Amino acid sequence: MPKLGVEICGVKFKNPVIAASGTFGFGREFDALYDISVLGGISVKGLTLQKRLGNPPPRIAETKSGILNSVGLQNPGVDAFINEDLPWLKQKDLVVIANIAGSTVEDYVKMAEKLAPTAVDMLEMNISCPNVKESGVAFGVKPEKIFEVTKAVCGAARQPVIVKLSPNAADIAENARAAEEAGAQALSLINTLTGMVVDVYRKRPVLFNNFGGMSGAAVRPIALRMVYQAAHAVKIPVIGMGGITSGEDAAAFMLCGARAVMVGTQNFSDPMAMPKIVSELHRYLEKTGVVDVNDIVDALVMN
Amino acid sequence: MKECLARVVDNSPLCDTMFQLTLRCDGLFEDGAEAGQFVNIAVNNPSLPLRRPISIYAIDRQKREIRLAVQAKGEGTLALLRSKKGDELSLLGALGNAFSWFVPNNAKRVFLVGGGVGVAPVRCAFDELSAKYDCSLFAGYRNVGLVYGLDGIEKERVFAVSDDGSFGEKALVTKPLGEQIEKNKPDVILACGPAPMLRAVSDLSEKHGIACAVSLEQRMGCGLGACLVCSCKVKAKTPEGYAYRRVCADGPIFDAREVIF
Numbered sequence: 001m002p003k004l005g006v007e008i009c010g011v012k013f014k015n016p017v018i019a020a021s022g023t024f025g026f027g028r029e030f031d032a033l034y035d036i037s038v039l040g041g042i043s044v045k046g047l048t049l050q051k052r053l054g055n056p057p058p059r060i061a062e063t064k065s066g067i068l069n070s071v072g073l074q075n076p077g078v079d080a081f082i083n084e085d086l087p088w089l090k091q092k093d094l095v096v097i098a099n100i101a102g103s104t105v106e107d108y109v110k111m112a113e114k115l116a117p118t119a120v121d122m123l124e125m126n127i128s129c130p131n132v133k134e135s136g137v138a139f140g141v142k143p144e145k146i147f148e149v150t151k152a153v154c155g156a157a158r159q160p161v162i163v164k165l166s167p168n169a170a171d172i173a174e175n176a177r178a179a180e181e182a183g184a185q186a187l188s189l190i191n192t193l194t195g196m197v198v199d200v201y202r203k204r205p206v207l208f209n210n211f212g213g214m215s216g217a218a219v220r221p222i223a224l225r226m227v228y229q230a231a232h233a234v235k236i237p238v239i240g241m242g243g244i245t246s247g248e249d250a251a252a253f254m255l256c257g258a259r260a261v262m263v264g265t266q267n268f269s270d271p272m273a274m275p276k277i278v279s280e281l282h283r284y285l286e287k288t289g290v291v292d293v294n295d296i297v298d299a300l301v302m303n
Numbered sequence: 304m305k306e307c308l309a310r311v312v313d314n315s316p317l318c319d320t321m322f323q324l325t326l327r328c329d330g331l332f333e334d335g336a337e338a339g340q341f342v343n344i345a346v347n348n349p350s351l352p353l354r355r356p357i358s359i360y361a362i363d364r365q366k367r368e369i370r371l372a373v374q375a376k377g378e379g380t381l382a383l384l385r386s387k388k389g390d391e392l393s394l395l396g397a398l399g400n401a402f403s404w405f406v407p408n409n410a411k412r413v414f415l416v417g418g419g420v421g422v423a424p425v426r427c428a429f430d431e432l433s434a435k436y437d438c439s440l441f442a443g444y445r446n447v448g449l450v451y452g453l454d455g456i457e458k459e460r461v462f463a464v465s466d467d468g469s470f471g472e473k474a475l476v477t478k479p480l481g482e483q484i485e486k487n488k489p490d491v492i493l494a495c496g497p498a499p500m501l502r503a504v505s506d507l508s509e510k511h512g513i514a515c516a517v518s519l520e521q522r523m524g525c526g527l528g529a530c531l532v533c534s535c536k537v538k539a540k541t542p543e544g545y546a547y548r549r550v551c552a553d554g555p556i557f558d559a560r561e562v563i564f
């Protein structure tokens with residue numbers, strides 16, 4: 001029986017498969033289909049200091065093997081999460097990661113302070129949401145900005161801080177190092193790639209917001225390359241994501257240096273995707289004669 | 304609500320642009336299925352990551368079958384059009400609320416209003432609600448080639464029109480609806496169709512003080528209420544004066560008075 005448990009910043013995950021932020025809500029809806037305690041963890045819907053209504057619809061468009069979204073961080077606000085959703089989530093047996101987004105450094109710090117006394121296991125800083133004009137992009141793509149906001153949050157946080165990196169960046173390795181130097185205890189990547197889908201008959205973009213964040217299988221090769229580069233630029237653990245649809249896809253990210261993976265868009269194609277990915281990963285380890293999933297981390301042999 | 308495999312029992316044409324899929328799906332019936340609800344159906348094409356939301360058109364609880372009336376539109380519905388008897392399709396359902404949610408027990412007369420593809424769920428509601436209420440079906444089509452969903456209903460309960468006069472009167476569906484409201488005011492109106500039709504039906508209901516529910520469409524991701532992509536605007540006591548609700552989980556059926564069209 002291969003072992004699936006992993007540890008990141010001292011936090012133990014029963015397996016390395018984590019629900020990606022924004023695709024899994026606060027877990028309740030999917031828990032109606034299967035017990036979400038079978039997962040390693042959940043990164044909850046991106047939280048902001050105040051409640052946000054989000055963007056007008058349409059908020060989703062499809063492309064070959066991918067989707068684009070422009071939800072615009074609709075969420076009930078960090079206080080509502082702490083009071084209404086966290087108690088429910090903590091009855092479940094999985095690591096709870098609070099994904100936070102802000103428009104100013106102070107926003108991030110205030111959220112880290114509010115979350116400090118709670119039972120949240122880790123923080124994930126979404127510094128890269130492409131769907132909110134004032135936020136994300138400004139922080140997420142320049143190393144100086146990443147350093148500034150990460151340093152401030154790490155000073156205020158009690159839980160380990162994961163910095164989620166944007167692929168919409170000139171040099172992913174440089175950004176990864178900026179986060180590490182500022183005190184980040186882990187990295188996750190990739191967030192979505194900014195793109196557009198055009199309805200040629202209406203002569204308009206499909207998304208109300210015109211541009212959206214692309215995810216799904218189509219982005220996987222880019223994500224793998226970036227996870228490899230980031231993981232080899234820093235010493236802190238990296239969580240990989242972007243287009244994972246199967247246990248073998250998850251293994252590919254781990255071979256590139258990821259200690260764990262997150263799964264987003266595939267939950268839409270197949271609502272039972274994540275439990276399947278856990279068992280497929282198990283089968284992959286058996287097939288390849290590996291006894292511990294940690295042994296495949298960074299085991300890629302480059303040509 | 305479950306993810307389950309359905310077997311295609313039959314796939315046959317319904318009108319010029321629509322086809323009818325009959326699906327045997329035991330899993331779906333474990334938690335029940337009702338008129339107004341929909342299924343999120345995987346289209347057996349791995350390059351299309353999103354499932355397609357399709358309303359339930361008919362329910363046969365004995366045979367554990369449902370029927371879907373589908374318009375062949377883009378790649379996803381074309382993939383469904385190609386499915387053959389015996390094929391397996393993954394369904395997520397039944398999703399969303401049902402029309403019955405909106406009909407009070409003491410209601411007597413119910414008017415069901417459909418436009419085009421939107422006739423499917425209200426025809427299903429006609430079949431399901433007729434045992435309990437005095438139901439009439441109002442249907443509007445673009446032209447005679449697109450007519451479906453009326454077979455087997457007594458003539459005096461159907462009021463069908465078309466945009467070009469090739470089927471029934473040349474009129475919008477709100478014309479016969481308005482006439483019948485004057486004659487036999489219903490307790491409830493339930494509608495599904497294009498937004499301009501829903502707005503007109505909603506206005507007419509309001510004018511006559513009749514409760515009205517509309518079934519809305521929006522592009523979907525998860526279909527479960529988790530991803531928040533399927534939002535529709537409703538009136539709310541927020542600083543902005545509105546809020547977004549999830550069509551998949553809070554709807555697809557909403558009180559017409561709440562919706563901001």
Ligand SMILES: Cc1cc2nc3c(=O)[nH]c(=O)nc-3n(C[C@H](O)[C@H](O)[C@H](O)COP(=O)(O)OP(=O)(O)OC[C@H]3O[C@@H](n4cnc5c(N)ncnc54)[C@H](O)[C@@H]3O)c2cc1C
Pocket residue numbers: 061062341353354355356357358359372373374375376377378379380381420423424519520521522523550555
């Ligand atoms: C609750 C609900 C019930 C529906 N019931 C029916 C029905 O009974 N019969 C029927 O023929 N159609 C129904 N529709 C519309 C149907 O979902 C779309 O026509 C279908 O998804 C189009 O897919 P496509 O691949 O052919 O088109 P494409 O344009 O290639 O689809 C691209 C993407 O846009 C989405 N999309 C496109 N049009 C719509 C739309 N009108 N609503 C929601 N998503 C859309 C698709 O799901 C897909 O993700 C319903 C929609 C909703 C929301």
Ligand SMILES: Cc1cc2nc3c(=O)[nH]c(=O)nc-3n(C[C@H](O)[C@H](O)[C@H](O)COP(=O)(O)O)c2cc1C
Pocket residue numbers: 020021022023045046047069071073099126129164190191192214215216217219241242243244262263264265266524530532
């Ligand atoms: C509908 C949707 C909403 C998302 N919302 C968030 C969010 O709130 N915060 C965040 O950090 N990432 C968000 N993401 C990005 C995902 O967490 C993930 O980084 C990305 O989708 C790539 O993984 P995937 O290809 O497996 O989906 C969202 C993605 C989607 C599809």
Ligand code: FES
Pocket residue numbers: 522523524525526527528529530531532533549550551552
């Ligand atoms: S489709 Fe995901 S919330 Fe409605």
